Amino acid sequence: MKKPGKQRKSEKEVLNKMMKNTLDVLTTAAGDFLFNYNLDEIIILIKSVLNNHDIVAVSVIEYNDLPVYAGWKTPQKKIEKALPEKIKQNKQLISISKVHYVNNDKLGVITIYYSEKSIEKSVNQLRKSYKAEMDRYKQSVNNQLKKLIIIQSCSVGLIIIFIILSLVLSIKKIVLKPLNEVERIHYKLSDFDFTISINNNKNDEIGKLLKSIKIVVYQIQNLIGDVKHTAHALNMTSEKTVRVSKQFAQNIHKTGIESKNVSTASNNMSMRIQKIFGKVKITNSNTKQISDTSEQIASNIQHLSEALDLMNLSMKSVSENADKGSNISKKAVEMAEQAKNSIKNLEEASNEIGDVIRVIMKISDKTNLLALNAAIEAAAAGEAGKGFAVVSSAIQKFADQSALAAENISSRITSLQENAMNTIIVIMEITDIIQVMNDSISNIKIGVYNQSAASDQISANALGVKEKSDQIAQKLAELSKAFDQTTHDIDYLSKESDQVSSSIQAVSRQTDDSSNEISQLNHITNQLDKLSNDLHQQVDVFKI
Incomplete structure (x- = not known):
């Protein structure tokens, strides 16, 4: 404007x-x-x-x-x-x-x-129009800036939240996971559960600690194997005692007391084995619960990945709409340029018409002058020039009418040119506003592109976490199978212990009938007592 x-x-x-x-x-x-x-x-x-x-x-x-x-x-x-x-x-x-x-x-x-009052009036009206147009333009710019600031603030907030979540997951994976493994081993060892399996792929301080614990658990497992071997030897010796006790009938009372002591120790061992069996069952149940939780985590991560895929699709749709808006604004600029050119052509045509009107004005002036000369000649001719005077008067009136018509057309052409100029100014302002809209759309496209890239990175991290969670679930399943096997072995050991107790009770009953070869029976009984003491010493290491 x-x-x-x-x-x-x-x-x-x-x-x-x-x-x-x-x-x-x-x-x-x-x-x-x-x-x-x-x-x-x-x-x-x-x-x-x-x-x-x-x-x-x-x-x-x-x-x-x-x-x-x-x-x-x-x-x-x-x-x-x-x-x-x-x-x-x-x-x-x-x-x-x-x-x-x-x-x-x-x-x-x-x-x-x-x-120049008319000029002042026109300028005042133009000044008011100019001020109103500037106020509308400022309001439009402020509204667009507010919208852009809100969009950018939301985008930055989402990016910060995604970064924080990634950091939390990374810290949990790097630091908390090994500490949780140590804590799990500690609780199992405090319950005298030595059937645990330790998976360690680290070489840091926590990895060294896990290696030391693994060595200790391995030694304890060997010790338990020795106990099983001693129990088997005790069983063999008890069978020999049963066979020999048939041949002896002497010292029935003393041999019966010793066999009862052995039976009591065997019962105590069986009770302790039952306690271990109960602890192993509880641990197996906890392992299955952990496995279920791990599967739930994997399912939640899968849902998160699907949600991120949907968000990516929405962002692509926003980007496509922004492209369409940019194309529309470009076409609007082209159409505004065409309208401006058309109005310029109209202005040039009006200028040409103005030139024609000026020629008409000059012709009117000449005609008026001709009429004046004719009037002078008619006046000089007297009565003979009356007809000539009528013609000159008609010519003068025609000249006056032509001048008035040309003046009227000239004022209308001037008004048309002013309106054309104002229209060109308004079109130029509209073109500038459309350009600002096009720039805003370009900024929105850039913001959507950055958000889509961040979403892709988060989705990739979520897939990585899901893979690790699946691995944990697989390891827990293997551990559960190991617990089931251990439970089966302890149950078998309990049955064997019951059989040992039954055999010793049979020995006690059979010693009532033994009456011969006391020295041989004493020798066998001493061996049985020594083996029983060894068994007690090895079992006391567990502090159950």
């Missing part, structure tokens, strides 16, 4: 030019009337000139500076011999004068007074 200062200067130049043209026409017509001293026509001419809303007053002076006639607006039209002094001294009015010569002799001076 053209600024008020420039618009005022442009309109002032147009007004001054139009006043000069009016003065030229007025001087030509008034000079002819002065030459013929036709005062009535001068009065009509002054009234006609005062019809122009920009002209305030007109004065006609003879060659000797004597006033002929003057007219002014009060605001009604008023005709007198001379202008009032207040109009001549009014500094708000602009006056221009022109001297009319005939054969290089001064015939008279014509002066017009006009005001």
Whole structure:
């Protein structure tokens, strides 16, 4: 939009030019009337000139500076011999004068007074329009900036949340997982559960600790194997005792007491084995619960990955819509440019029409002059020139009508040019706004691209975590199988212990019938007592 200062200067130049043209026409017509001293026509001419809303007053002076006639607006039209002094001294009015010569002799001076109030009114309206347009533009820019800030803030917040979640998962994987493994082993060892399996692939301090624990557990497992071997040897010795006890009948009471002691120790061992069996079952149940939890974690991670895929699809849709909006804004800019070119062509055509009108004005002036000359010739001819006078009067009226029509067309063309100029300015502002929208759409596309990249990275991390969770579930399943096998072995050991106890009780019953070979029975009983003591010493290591 053209600024008020420039618009005022442009309109002032147009007004001054139009006043000069009016003065030229007025001087030509008034000079002819002065030459013929036709005062009535001068009065009509002054009234006609005062019809122009920009002209305030007109004065006609003879060659000797004597006033002929003057007219002014009060605001009604008023005709007198001379202008009032207040109009001549009014500094708000602009006056221009022109001297009319005939054969290089001064015939008279014509002066017009006009005001720039219409220009001020137009400039004030333009200033108000300019201010309103600037306020609307500022409001539009502020709204777009607020929307862009909100979008960018949300994007940055989501990225920060995703980074924090990734860091938490990484810390849990690197630090907490080995510590949880140590804690699990500690709880199992505190329950005297030595059937645990330790998986260690690290070489740091925690890895060294797990290796040491694994060695200790392995030694304890060997110790338990020795206990099983001793129990088997005790069983074999008990069978020999049963066979030998058939041959002895002496020292029945003493042998019975010893066999009862062995039976009591065997029962105690069986009870302790049952306690171990219970602990192993509880541990196996906890392992299965951990396996179920791991499977649930894997399922949740799968849901997270699916949600991220849906979010990626939404982001792609937003990016496609942004591309469509960018293409539409580009087409709008092209169409605005085409409209601006069309209006420029219209302005050029109006300028050409203005040139034609100026030619018509000149023809009208010449026709008017021709009519004046014809009137002079008719007046000189007297009665013979009456018909010629009628023709000259008709020509003069035609010239006046042509001048008025040309002036009317000229004012309309001027208004059309002003409207065309304002339209071009508005189209240029619309083009600028569309360009700003296009830039905003480009920024949105960049933001969507960055968010999509971050979402892809998070999805990849989630898949990695899911793979590790599946591995944990697999290891827990293997551990559960190992617990089941251990439970089976302990159950078998309990049954064997019951059989040992039953055998010893049978020995106790059979010793009641033994009466011979006491020395051999004592020797076998001592061996049985020694093996029983060894068994007690090895079992006491477990502190159950």
